[in-house]
Structures are given as C-alpha cells and as structure tokens.
Amino acid sequence: MRRYGPAVLMLLLGAAILRISLFSDLYLRYVQAGLRPYLIASGVLLGLLGALAAARARTAREGTVPADEDAHPDEDAHDHGHSHAAAPRFAWLLALPAAALLLFPPPALGSYSAAREDAQRAARGVGTFPALPAGDPVDLSVAAFSSRAVYDSGHSLKGRTVRLTGFVTHGDDGTWYVTRLLVSCCAADATTNKVQVRGADAPATDTWVTVTGTWHPKGRLGSSAAWPPVLNTQTVRQVEEPSDPYEMR
Template sequence: MLLLLGAALGYAGLTDLYLRYVKAGLQPLLLVAGGVLIVAAVATIWFERRRPRAAGEGAEQEHREHEHHEHEHREPRIAWLLVLPLLALIFVAPPPPGSYAAMRDGTALQQPWDLSALPADDPVPLGLVDYAGRAAYDHGRSLGDRRITTSGFISLDESGAPYLVRMVLNCCAADARPVKVGLTGRIPPILQPDTWYEITGVHTDRQAADPINNGVIPYIDVMEARPVPAPDDQYDSAS
C-alpha cells in the first residue's frame, strides 16, 4: 500500500493531475512525500526478505509453527479494497469547482499587497484576482485607462447577470473560493456557465456587493470577449 500510494503521489506530481487537488506551489512537497513513501515501502520489503531463516529440525519446526501462527493472523484480503481510492486518485480525478459552486459562495477577494506599476504592454495581461484587487481596493488608480486582458469562467446569477470568475486556493481544492468580476459593456449575447473567456476591457468605477457575504465585486467594461480553452491550472492563489 505504501508503494502504491507513493507511486500515485509521484504520478500526480509529475503530471498536471496534482493541480486538481493542491495549488501549483505545493508540487515539490507532493513529490517529496511520494518519494518518502516509496523509500519506506522498499525498505520494509528489504527488511522482510532479510529475516534470517532458522536451521535444523528444532529451528525448522519452530519456524513452521511461527509461520502457522502468522497465517492465522494474516490481514483479510478485503483490505486490498483500500487500493480503490488510489486508483480513483489517478483515473477519476474530480473536476475543479465551477459556476455552481462559485455562485453559492461569497467572494474571497482581499486587499492586495502588491500594487506595482503595470508593464508597458497594450493590452496588459493581468490575472483576474490582481485586476479585481486593484479595481476594488485601489479604486482603479493603478489601472488608469489601460486596456486589460484577463480570463476566467462564466457564472450567471439568478437574474442572468454574467460574472467572470476564478477560484482561489489557500492550500488545496477543499478550500477553493471564488473571486468574481462583473461584466458590462460589449458582452456577448449568449454566455454559457463554465465556459472560459478571455476578456479585454478597461476599468470602470462600477461595483456591487456580493449578496452572500457583502464582499466587493468590481466590474470590467468589456471591449472584446472570446472563448478560450480551460487552462491546465484553473486555480489562482489567494492574496
């Protein structure tokens, strides 16, 4: 079991699978944990095989009695069903939470620590959480009238109003919470929930209060919107 669990952690850490469970920065720790489990499993097998064998009739008889005693107390075969969660880890990885979860949880937007000057690109590529923090807590001063390009998945509230959302992590997928940005301006007429979009637009002073936790939801004035494939890492890190 140790060997299988270590191999599963190693496989997840060496592929994009681990991004379904933890944030990207924890990949080294995940690989180290998998390596430790594999080493522990190999060491256990090695020590078991090095047990000295008894010699002579008396020793052989004692050995047979000992084996019989061990056989009587051997773990039930049903214990191998513990392998199933490991197989599920590899073959049935859960999808990241989407619009259903996002619209049933309050925004996790927090005041940003870094409000450094934007690069000279036009439009400026900016993470959704970064844009939302600057728009909500810096009142757009660091954004000015610059064109911004950001991305996220679409969520619709009960009235059908669209939001661009990214789920943020403190540690793992179990604590994922949404950061929402409202859309105004040239919004596509038909938006499907959970569809990923790249939005190019400019800051607007418009804001709203999240009805769930009264958190700030900033808006972006959309100039262009195009659907894009979902990224490998669909989470962002909490500020």
C-alpha cells in the first residue's frame, strides 16, 4: 500500500483544490477571484499526476518477480529492508491537511484577524475624491467610506446617506463596528477597515450586517483622531455572509 502514498497525496490535494475552486466559491476566502483559473488548472494537474503515479505503481507491483523461497537474503539486505519501515507511516500524516481542506475548509478571516491590526494609521495625504453617485442611500464599501471620511477634503460624504455591509466587531468600551478585510492578492495580506456604528444595539461578533446611516465627522482629516470613522445609524439589518467576504484593493 505504501507505494501508492504519493499518488493518494496528489489526488487528495487535487480534489481539495477543485472542491474550493471549481465546485464552489470557497476559494474566495483565500485568494482573489482572478486566481480561480490557476487554482482549477493546479487541481486538474495534481489529479492527473496522482492518477499517473497510481498507474505506474500498479504496473511496477504487477511486474515484481517474487523472491526465491529458498534464497536467504544477506544481513545487509535484511537491515536495509527495515531501515525505512517507519517512513511511510509518518509520510501518511501529510495527507491530513489535504483531507482537512477537502472535508472541513476553514472559514474566512473574521473579528480575530481584524483585532490583531493596530488602529494607528499614518496619514496618506488629504485630497479630494470623485463625487458620489446620485441618489440615497448610496452603496459603498467599508474601505471607500473610510477613505472618504478620513482623507476627503471635499467632504463628499456630508449630507449623504450611505449603506455599508460587513461583519460585526466589538471594542473594549462597548462600541461596535461594521468591519471588512481588504486584500491585495490573498488572505495572507489582509488589512482591516472598520466604521464605528452609533445609535443601534450591537449584534453578536462576526454577524454580517448591512448598516444604513450618515457620516459623523470627527477629528482632523488625515489624523489618527479621525480613525475609525463614525456612522450615525438609521437601520441595521442582518444578512448572510457574502460568497466573497473580502474587499479588493
């Protein structure tokens, strides 16, 4: 059975990658949507290599000539035969991560990841932003709202009703936030954007909500006092976690 170990590992990894990229949107928890074709190609390639390795192992097994029953292997050969006996058993442990990804894919990053990032941010330069679309409420990403609230010298958010969607995180002083993680390539480079919500009771941590309200100015533009921005809330509605939980740069 040990001769099939590499083949089984490649088949498991290929199946796990295809499960999250070809047959579901789970891959969006880890990488951007544009990387899906590469994941699918990798899963198919691993599957083909695994099948090829299994076929070669079977051919090699069928072609093995049984040892002469009257032959007596010398001591060196006997010792060599036992020197690697434990290796295949440990090698099978490599199958556990692949099986876990196949059967129990981990959830998207949430409040724990958001809490690990410091709220201190260096000023990135205050300036004007393009005008918001006509009509209220206007749907904005948490990142777009945060950038306009902290850095927009034109105050494009003033007097506008906005709608934000994200997951709930809590502060130490009873405050709560609608939060999203922003990624450039994959979940490993995620950074946090959050907006403090005022005027509504806090849902449970990691609950996904859509919040409607108006910007509450605070602090000097571009300063740490302006972060995190504040939303005077009109409505809070619980929603399902989106298939793509991250915002993209």
